[in-house]
Amino acid sequence: MNTQQLHALSLDQITNAILVGGNKRTVLVQGHMGTGKSSILNVLARELPTHVPCYLDCTTKDLGDITIPNIAKLDDGTGYVTYLTNEELGAHHDRPIILMIDEYGKANPAVKNALLRLMLERKIGSYTLHPDSIVFATTNLGAEGVGDLLLPHARNRITVVTSRKPTAEEWIDWGINNDIHPTVLGWVRENPQVMQSFDDVRDPDENPYIFHPQQQRAAFVTPRSLEAASDWLHEQVSFDDNTLTSLLMGTIGDRGALDLMAFVKLANQLPSLESIKQDPDGATVPTSASAVCMVVYKLLSVLERDWVDACMTYVDRLDKEAQGLFVNGVRAPKYSKRDFVMTNRKFTEWAMKNNYMFTADKV
Numbered sequence: 457m458n459t460q461q462l463h464a465l466s467l468d469q470i471t472n473a474i475l476v477g478g479n480k481r482t483v484l485v486q487g488h489m490g491t492g493k494s495s496i497l498n499v500l501a502r503e504l505p506t507h508v509p510c511y512l513d514c515t516t517k518d519l520g521d522i523t524i525p526n527i528a529k530l531d532d533g534t535g536y537v538t539y540l541t542n543e544e545l546g547a548h549h550d551r552p553i554i555l556m557i558d559e560y561g562k563a564n565p566a567v568k569n570a571l572l573r574l575m576l577e578r579k580i581g582s583y584t585l586h587p588d589s590i591v592f593a594t595t596n597l598g599a600e601g602v603g604d605l606l607l608p609h610a611r612n613r614i615t616v617v618t619s620r621k622p623t624a625e626e627w628i629d630w631g632i633n634n635d636i637h638p639t640v641l642g643w644v645r646e647n648p649q650v651m652q653s654f655d656d657v658r659d660p661d662e663n664p665y666i667f668h669p670q671q672q673r674a675a676f677v678t679p680r681s682l683e684a685a686s687d688w689l690h691e692q693v694s695f696d697d698n699t700l701t702s703l704l705m706g707t708i709g710d711r712g713a714l715d716l717m718a719f720v721k722l723a724n725q726l727p728s729l730e731s732i733k734q735d736p737d738g739a740t741v742p743t744s745a746s747a748v749c750m751v752v753y754k755l756l757s758v759l760e761r762d763w764v765d766a767c768m769t770y771v772d773r774l775d776k777e778a779q780g781l782f783v784n785g786v787r788a789p790k791y792s793k794r795d796f797v798m799t800n801r802k803f804t805e806w807a808m809k810n811n812y813m814f815t816a817d818k819v
Contacts, residue, residue, distance in 0.1 A: 463618070464487075464618040464619060464620035465617055465618070465619060465620065466619070466620060466622070466626070467491075467492055467493070467495070467496060467499075467619055467622075470483065470485055470496065470617055470619055471496050471499050471500065471503075473617070474496065474500065474590060474592050475500065475503060475504075475590075478500075478554075478590035478591065478592055479552075479587065479588055479589060479590050481614070481615050482575040482576070482591045482592060482593060482613070482614045482615065483592045483593070483614070483615050483616075483617055484560060484592070484593040484594070484595060484606070484611075484614050484615065484616045484617070485592065485593070485594045485595070485617060485619050486561070486594075486595050486596065486597055486598075486616060486617070486618055486619070487594075487596070487597060487618060487619030487620070487621075488596070488597060488600070488619075488621055488653065488654075488667075488678070489596050489600060489667065489678060489680075490678025490679055490680030490681060491619065491621050491622065491678060491679050491680070492622075492679055492680070493594040493619060494556070494558060494594060496556070496592070496594075497509055497511060497554060497556040500554045500590065501554060504552070504554060504590070506551065506552065507551070507552045507553055507554045507588070507589070507590065508546055508549050508551060508552070508553045508554070509553070509554045509556075510544060510545065510546030510549075510553050510554065510555045510556070511544065511555075511556050511558060512542070512544045512545055512555065512556065512557050512558065513544075513558050513559060514557060514558060514559045514560050514562060514563035514564075514567055514568075514571075515558075515559045515562050515563070517542075517563065517564070517567050518564055518566070518567065519564065519566040519567060519570055521542055521567075522541065522542055522545075522567060522570040522571065522580075523539040523540065523541050523542070523570065523580065523581040524539065524540050525537045525538075525539060525540075526538045526539065526540045526582075538581070538582040539581030539582050540581060540582070541580050541581045541583055545574070545580060546585075546589075547574075547580050547581070547583035547584075547585060548583065549586070550586070551586055552585075552586045552587075552588035552589045552590070553585065553586065553589045553590070554589070554590045555574075555585075555589065555590070555591045555592075556592060556593070556594065557571060557575070557591070557592070557593035557594070558593070558594050559594065559595060559596075560593040560594065560595050560606075561595030561596065561598070561605055561606055562595070562596075568607075568610055569610075572609075572610060572613055574591065575591055575593065575613055575614055576613040576614070578591065593614070597618075600667070600669060601669050620653070621651050621652070621653050621679075622651060622679060623648070623651060624644050624645060624647075624648035624650070624651050625648075627644060627651060627679055627682075628641050628644060628645060628753070629785075629788050629790060629791070630790075631644075631686075631753075632753060632756045632757050632785060632788075632791065633790060633791065633792045634683075635686075635690075635757065636682070636683065636686045636757070637685075637686040637689040637690055638723070638750045638751075638753040638754035638757060639689055639716070639719050639720055639723040639750055640682055640685055640686045640689060640716070641749075641750070641753040641757075642719060642723070642746060642747075642749045642750035642753055643715070643716050643719045644682065645749055645753075646719075646746055646749070647665070647715065649663055649665065649666075650665045650666065650677040650682075650712065651679075652666055653666075654666060654667060654668045654669060664709075664711040665677040665708075665709065665711055665712045666678075673709055674709070675705065675706055675707060675708060675709040675710075676708065676709045676712070677708045677709065677712045681707050681708045682708065684707045684708075685704055685707045685708050685712075685713075685716065688700065688703045688704060688707065689720065692720065697717070700717070700720070701713055701714070701717050704716055704717065719746065719750070722744070722746060722747050722750070723747070723750050725742070725747065726740075726742060726747060726750060726751055726754070727739040727740040727741075727742075727751065729754070729758060732755070732766060732767065732770045733763045733766050734766075736766040736767070736769035736770040736773075737769060737770075737773075739770055741770075741773055741774060745777075748774060748775070748778045749778070749781065751774075751778075752771075752774070752778055752781050752782045752785070753785075755767055755770075755771070755782065756782065756785045756786070756791070756793075759793050759797065760793075761796045764796070764797055764800040764802065764803065765800070765801075765802050768800065768802035768803055768806060769802070771783075771806075772806065776810075779806075779810065780810075783803075783806070783807070783810070786798060786803070
């Protein structure tokens with residue numbers, strides 16, 4: 457593991473750094489494809505609601521798309537040239553912006569040069585950004601071999617950080633709050649290697665799920681492609697097994713699709729939400745550990761205030777490991793339903809009886 461990998465940051469850590477110093481210094485986030493680098497803009501926009509979020513896709517731009525000359529003529533026949541900028545850069549706004557320069561490493565060299573002053577001095581063409589404006593950029597890892605290149609004179613103007621892939625647990629916590637299908641969550645929990653970095657896999661055959669620069673794979677597992685697989689699973693009632701398998705193969709690769717389909721067939725045997733709501737004492741409790749995990753993730757994803765009592769009655773019938781999985785999921789700091797579940801009477805009674813099961817990091 458090289459020094460960059462050793463000090464790779466999570467997206468949360470990088471977002472916080474941009475919030476703190478992004479108005480003075482441009483952070484370039486380099487990381488694995490499909491791991492959520494572009495989502496930083498949305499997070500920053502939520503944290504800074506008075507800023508205007510702006511997005512520039514460098515792969516679609518040429519030099520003439522960044523600035524164009526605007527000739528101003530004076531009454532004495534002389535004149536001068538100012539430069540107008542692309543609307544996507546947001547320089548025309550009279551208030552702070554959050555500018556994300558996406559895929560900077562893949563940009564045309566002339567485009568890279570045209571953006572250098574903006575990234576260093578917050579000036580572009582005839583415009584100066586509001587002093588509270590934030591500018592950051594993203595690119596893929598050079599080792600992925602998809603054309604990302606950063607020359608020394610450009611790199612010296614910015615701060616480059618490497619983002620790491622999320623762990624399986626981190627991605628599951630995110631997925632619970634973002635409508636990821638419980639079957640996908642359960643599969644990732646059973647196969648945490650799908651979040652492994654190719655840097656840690658010397659022989660690509662050791663991990664047939666992920667992208668690896670030493671072996672060409674048409675499709676592979678990333679957090680982004682897992683979200684796409686989840687979208688297909690949400691519509692699975694419209695497809696036969698062969699169609700769904702083909703769709704998943706084209707989304708997360710052959711090996712991932714075939715393994716995930718085994719979980720799909722298992723998920724079809726799970727109790728319905730309606731049976732848990734209406735008859736929590738009698739609803740079916742799966743016998744396999746994988747199926748129980750999928751039930752827990754399903755409950756965490758769709759739980760509503762009006763049936764927390766029924767949910768806790770059902771959860772109390774699961775084995776202690778599954779109960780701990782559920783409760784620590786509820787206690788995760790970013791769990792969107794945390795407040796109303798943790799103040800429920802049945803939940804607090806369970807917690808008082810079983811507080812020895814709480815993990816220290818879920819506070």
